[in-house]
Amino acid sequence: MNRFKAIFLISILILSLTGCRKKPLQPVDNTPVTLTYYKLYEPEENIRPSFMAFQKRFPNVTINYKTFNDFDEYMETILNEMSEGGGPDIFSVPNSWIAQNHKKIKPAPVKDFKTEDFENIFVGFTFNDNVLKDKEENEYIYGVPLSTDVLGMIYNKEHFETSIPQRGKPANNWQQLQTDNRILTFKDNNGNFLRSGIQLGNPEFTSFDSDLFYLKLLQNDVSFYKNNLQINFQGDVKSSNALTYITSFADNKSINYSTPVYKQANTPELKEIESFLRGKTSMIIGYNYTYQNLFKQIQLLKRNGIETIDPSNIRIQAIPQETISEEKKAFANYFTEVVNHNTKQVNYSWKLLAEMIQTPNLRKYYEKSFKPSSRRDLLAEQLNNRVFSDYVSQLGYAQTIKFTDKTKVDQIINQMITDSIGETNNRPNITKAASKINQLIPQSGINPKVPNIMPKD
Template sequence: MIKKINWKFILILALVILLAIVSVSCKKTATTQTQPNITLQVWNVFDDSKVFDPIFAEFKAKYKGLKIEYRKFEDPQKYMDLIVNEMAEGEGPDIFFLQNSSLKNNYKKLTPADSNAVSLDAFKQTFVGVAANDCLLSGDDGVTRLYCMPLYIDNLALYYNKAHFEEILPSDNGPAQTWSQIEDQVYKLTKEDNSFERFARTGLAFGRADNIARAYDILEMLLLQGATKFYAEGGAQAVFATQQGVTSMGQAYFPGRDALDLYTSFGIQSNKQYSWNKYMANPNSAEKEMIPFVNGKVSMIVGYSYLYNDLLDQIELQSKKGLKTINKKDIVVTAIPQVFDPSKGEGQVTLANYFAPVVSRTTQYPQLAWDLIGFLSTKDSQTQYNKETRKPSARRDLIDSQSTDPIYGVFSKQIGYSKTFDVTDEARYQEIFLKAISSVVDNSLKPLDAMLEAQNQINDILKNKTFKVAE
């Protein structure tokens, strides 16, 4: 006698087997990126591995068997050239740190975060405005995606010798808020003599391209402060040398020309604020204006947050050589002066400069790489990073606590008005703008003509570039 087939039992058994297969498949997919043979390659400039060792160790504890290989580079240009060449071969790092000014020109080389895993609104609420402007980009499909999460936002501030101001300008209580007021202070601080440099003391390291370390950055900042429209809509053409409105006095306003004129004015002998020449610092040295500052020969210099430690190192080095130096307690950092008067509600701007971690287009482990970037961007990780580097954190919830630091606090306070200067080719832009500075100081071109020449050269670059300008 043939027994009746229990189809209900067979159906349940088949369903159990199917669920088991699906479960195993899902588990394999979920754990593929955490197998012992996975190594994430992380490339960066400037930061030593010890900065990240404790953060990486904590992350690896969550992913058993994961290895992270960190590689540090010193030369940003060689670093980027190597990354581009490696990616062209389908290789290179899984994560690398990309300069903020180059993000919009290189976003197609990157893998954005999974839009289902990251809330763009939450990112905007967590990170400062400049980070959102730089990291949230729209592709050719018009969809906005997240391409980076910065650990810090460094920016330009003003370093000054407190002893000089106490001696010469005690009633001022430090540097002024605007560059026009700084010009008057520089005139009073500067003292000429018959020495090789022709100055016993100068007020400000400003005006030249060859022996001021951040000449290019300073000019970019002045362009931003003057509200210069650098690119036409869409970024296909540079327009920074053109007339952009009229002044309150009814005069034609050329903010690009005015920025170059302001910077170079301190390097032209016929000007009242003349305070810098080719003899003040060695153009072939890495230290440039740092040396005369620590020797008490210049009252003010412009730099990023890491400059403070560099100055302390130079004071120690010069002292060991038996040379006279300033007292490190006389080094004060204050907000960068402005083109427009902030006391009249005209706003403030400084230049943002940072390298943010991004995920390479060629990585085999995009989700794991983004998990690591997300971990680097937590409050605890950024607190640890700030402790090691003193660079101002990019998270909003860390600004208040870091703003109280007597030296580094100003950099945190300035984050809210830090802006990125977007470029298509950092090395070429720098070469073009430094040439413009030199042509004015050498009296071969007027500021407007120098900027028109620079604009033409940058437009030649833009002909062969795909470039996105922030909306």
Template sequence: MLKKRSWLFSSKLISIFLLAVFLSTSGFSGCKLLSQAEQERIKPITLNYWRVADDTDAFSEIIADYQSQHPNITINYRKFRLEEYEKELLNALAEDRGPDIFSIPQSWLTAYQSKLEPMPAEIQMAYQYEKGTIQKQTVVELRTKKSPTLREIKEKYVDTVFNDVVIDGQVFGFPLSLETLIMIYNKDILNQSGISQIPTSWTDEFQGAVAKTTRYETETKVIQSGTALGTGYNVDRSFDILSILMIQNGATMLSGTKPTMFNRITKEGVRGSVNPGLEALQFYTDFARPSKDVFSWDALMPSSFEAFLNGKVGFFFGYNYHIPQIRSRSRVNFGLAPIPQIPNNPIRNYANYSVEVVSKKSAYMTEAWDFVLFMNQPDEIKKFLAKTRRPTAQRALISTQLEDEDLYPSVSQALTAVTWYKGYDIASAEKAFKDMIEQYLVLTDENKINDILNVANSKISQTLIKPQQ
């Protein structure tokens, strides 16, 4: 009897063992045996992502979509204040505690190039999904995808993106959006002054509108400014404004990557030999000269944006990021329009945008680049743009934003937008422009005009030279 029970017990053990083997090899266990490579690729990892502009909810849907394909990857998003961002970023990168992905202005790309990992030619990622009907089974599949080619990048993004993010044949990042310099105007001031049409040209139309909307207490004291232009340090984005005036007027800002050439005489155009950079500087500073009909601004006034918020400026030049601040901080009845152009000259506009980049020190560069590319897929980028109300950088989406009152001025200019600075110190370059403006305003010897341009040109040229490590 004991022998019979013992035999029955042994038979049950053998049956259980055989069943376990069957389940583990037939897929009924719900988990396929993974190779060592597959196990390595689905280990839990965290990608740290740093930015300035947007709150976490701008990325919540995109991150959820990404994690549905890669549940082992956590995206830790952190937003910084603008004034603290670069210092914290540089310190963190130097101490090897920096983010895997971060966002920088386009004008920082050259300076940060040594800290960035360029886009790889291809990316291999592990994708997890379930299959089976009777018993669900988690399957891991390694897929290798080709990264976008240079031709594909040219076709997908507006021209300035390709010109900015591709350095020496390598791609260093992609933008999620792109803003262009726009004209923001006070409707009430224009209506009270009888301005029925928004100026589209700088000469005559814009100058005439400024003269009609400016109010004076004395010949040298303005109490309502037609526009906030003419000075260096109290005009928001004066570097951008003067840059686009020079570019529209035909100035060559750079020859390749060096040296700067905005101080040169050129024979381009029908006017013969002219200095387009100097002409642009003269046009800009006229708005701060009491002797000119367009005098409307001076160095003693508050910042141009604060003056606009207070209802004291007719035309302000800024970007879409100013719009939420105007709505939250003032009661100004405002409108938006593309910036004026120079008649008979090629249409040119000025771009201002940030680029999502991958740190060279990231332990997960492949995954980081995969997420950057994932964010820029059409279905995903639409979610970001809808949440943030930002203008697109992608050609295919421009037509979808042209009917939006807030986005139209900026996005309608994207195809003709440019940037020019590709040096190592944008802050010093901007200071050189501001100093040039202020020095020109107080110049008494006309023979020294070119000296002022040459000094500014020299200072900016120095910032194009790579600093010694």
């Protein structure tokens, strides 16, 4: 591999990814500069300390920050502004977005940011998402993550203490979880659900069925792609078994059935969250941000006169595995920071990101945002924190999957899941889904090569 060998020529001017500073940073000149920064679901107070630290070194830079609370509006705004030659200088994108959209963003200056440093600083699975290669195998940093996230299990502690006191928490493998589900599920004499063990398997009422399917493929060693150009999972019996498992919880003919149609839901957009918070469901799957959202939704439900569970009973646990003896695998899904291709302030934009990923700044960021760390050197601290620990414990074995467009792929997978509920043969649905996803893959493949911008020696 022809790795980047250029000497770090201007390290005295900007922060390196390692955070080492050879001398205090100074602006090249005092010309006023304005950077525009868009993020999703992120109050400015969470990252203001990083902005303040940066502006101490570059007082000539003003940062205009804007946060959004709707993903579709957020991405539409950015792409529309970029199509007109504008857009924010810096913005956040899903980790799977970078490879297919690398032409829309600017990589870090290769003289100033080493991919070796990236690998040493950030948790392992983030490398392939953020570092892309050209045809000569040179590597370039296209994004840096401020945090990570990984799929986990969220459960009602009281339900487990009452019904499964010998363990007091969910099983750590999918097979035994089925038994937990049956123990925790209650019906009245008419067969109506009083409580379901887990709400899963019907995308109309559950949020992360597609991500669970990706996870089950990873845990069963089924590659999502055969090569750079084709889907692979449609021909594997393990894919069919994974789909059968997921839909069994929404199939009223299955012994796992625990996801009824909750027609009386007060807020249908909350899906499984309302059922869980009202004590009608014992387990749901979700991310760290799902866990944090539960406490906000409790307050909203109470304002509407809806009784909820005690917040102290909301607990998290690492996602179950296929068996306790197999190599552990988890599915990571997170946002990363990138620089707009249209920006006229590439250097200042990357200098700001370099400041934001420094250990002291990220430590302050996590104290406010309660997000799992992207930096290796902060993991030990978070493992001692109950809010972080069960998510952070999975980062060492988490993996990601690249998608041409995750939103569209999710829709296809969710339709496959919906169509397979109650079906004895789900393979035609898998084949159909794979064919649709294949149509999304461009000629450049799922891992396109980026332009060679390596400086000449």
